[in-house]
Amino acid sequence: MTDWTDPETFAQALDEVETKEKGNCFEDFAEGDVIEHDPGLTLTQFGSEKWMSQTLNHDPAYWRSDAAAARGFEEPPVHPDYLTAATLGITVEDLSEKGGYFLGRTDVRFPEAPVYTGTELHVESEVVNTATSSSRPEYGIVSWRTRGKDAETGDVLCSYERTNMIPRREPVATDGSGAAATDEGADDGPDLPETFVTPEGGYFEDFVDALEQADDENAAVAYRHERGRTQDDVTVASLPLSTLNTAKQHHNVDVMSDSPSGNIVTYGDVTRSTALGHARSDEQTWREVGFDDESFHTFVAVGDTVYAFTRVLEAENDASSDAAGTVRFQHIAFNQDDEPVYSGTRTAEIQKRSK
Numbered sequence: 001m002t003d004w005t006d007p008e009t010f011a012q013a014l015d016e017v018e019t020k021e022k023g024n025c026f027e028d029f030a031e032g033d034v035i036e037h038d039p040g041l042t043l044t045q046f047g048s049e050k051w052m053s054q055t056l057n058h059d060p061a062y063w064r065s066d067a068a069a070a071r072g073f074e075e076p077p078v079h080p081d082y083l084t085a086a087t088l089g090i091t092v093e094d095l096s097e098k099g100g101y102f103l104g105r106t107d108v109r110f111p112e113a114p115v116y117t118g119t120e121l122h123v124e125s126e127v128v129n130t131a132t133s134s135s136r137p138e139y140g141i142v143s144w145r146t147r148g149k150d151a152e153t154g155d156v157l158c159s160y161e162r163t164n165m166i167p168r169r170e171p172v173a174t175d176g177s178g179a180a181a182t183d184e185g186a187d188d189g190p191d192l193p194e195t196f197v198t199p200e201g202g203y204f205e206d207f208v209d210a211l212e213q214a215d216d217e218n219a220a221v222a223y224r225h226e227r228g229r230t231q232d233d234v235t236v237a238s239l240p241l242s243t244l245n246t247a248k249q250h251h252n253v254d255v256m257s258d259s260p261s262g263n264i265v266t267y268g269d270v271t272r273s274t275a276l277g278h279a280r281s282d283e284q285t286w287r288e289v290g291f292d293d294e295s296f297h298t299f300v301a302v303g304d305t306v307y308a309f310t311r312v313l314e315a316e317n318d319a320s321s322d323a324a325g326t327v328r329f330q331h332i333a334f335n336q337d338d339e340p341v342y343s344g345t346r347t348a349e350i351q352k353r354s355k
């Protein structure tokens with residue numbers, strides 16, 4: 001009688017049986033398809049606090065009712081990064097569980113902010129673009145518009161457009177491996193301003209003053225934040241799973257040892273939220289408005305440390321409250337070797353010094 005647990009027999013059986021697959025390949029997506037994601041998630045205080053604590057987002061308005069009231073919230077709301085991560089995590093099983101990396105995201109918006117704990121999230125995605133990767137024939141590139149809705153009212157709470165590399169079932173013929181390796185980036189050396197201005201404080205006026213100072217010179221308002229967060233099992237594997245993100249990239253070392261990263265990697269939303277946490281620790285945030293042009297440049301893995309760098313792009317004396325003005329930033333997350341791992345622009349309302 002066959003001993004199915006005999007190592008040689010079992011190895012052969014594994015080789016010959018089919019695998020009941022999870023997730024979808026590139027060929028499964030067609031422009032215009034709408035996918036309703038089955039997993040739902042109740043946005044809890046515990047989930048939001050766990051996310052915030054581990055990513056160093058310690059803004060008291062999300063932790064304490066008196067600080068929340070001072071900012072015009074009924075109670076501490078769900079943190080927008082947790083809401084964003086949950087709106088993406090829920091989609092992974094259908095969109096990207098097959099593998100392939102999160103390349104970028106844009107137009108992240110929160111039309112019904114603030115969102116309070118206890119809200120049930122229902123998420124749907126529409127395929128907006130599918131493209132061949134000229135440099136990687138075994139992958140295609142897919143973009144989706146995703147909307148996270150209040151399951152009860154249907155109100156859109158978070159929406160964005162995201163792009164991933166997605167494995168193909170069959171590699172496609174391309175015009176050659178060198179296609180992406182153009183030397184477009186042939187380096188003329190860095191082209192940076194002479195001076196870097198750091199805002200004196202974290203209020204709206206400090207950003208306005210710094211921009212005015214930079215305007216007078218060949219200068220930019222750009223600075224780094226001191227905090228770093230070394231990636232560990234909690235940030236790499238536990239946080240994505242807490243948003244129902246089933247991407248093997250974050251929790252299956254076995255499969256990932258044979259992938260471009262060679263190991264499990266940090267969920268992009270953890271990387272960016274950690275960098276944003278560092279940046280927010282040096283400003284007086286009033287409200288988050290949105291995020292654009294987000295890109296993930298290279299992998300972050302256990303043992304890597306996530307730091308943050310900020311450029312202030314513009315400031316406008318106009319916001320949802322007289323207590324704040326609006327500032328547009330570029331945030332760059334980088335690792336211990338000073339390599340950029342994430343970049344994106346962020347629009348946020350920043351509290352004024354004089355209320």
Ligand SMILES: C/C(=C\C(=O)O)C(=O)SCCNC(=O)CCNC(=O)[C@H](O)C(C)(C)COP(=O)(O)OP(=O)(O)OC[C@H]1O[C@@H](n2cnc3c(N)ncnc32)[C@H](O)[C@@H]1OP(=O)(O)O
Pocket residue numbers: 092096097100101102103104105132133134135136141163164165179180247249260265266267268269294295296297298299300
């Ligand atoms: C899985 C998950 C969540 C989820 O489940 O969802 C995650 O959280 S995972 C962690 C976060 N993530 C990462 O850790 C990835 C970091 N990244 C890299 O490590 C490298 O990027 C790479 C190894 C993936 C690729 O390496 P690479 O092949 O050298 O990279 P590129 O040549 O730059 O990109 C290849 C092709 O993608 C096109 N492309 C790039 N960016 C965009 C964009 N924003 N929009 C549209 N197209 C884009 C590019 O135009 C090229 O297209 P072509 O093949 O046609 O030239």
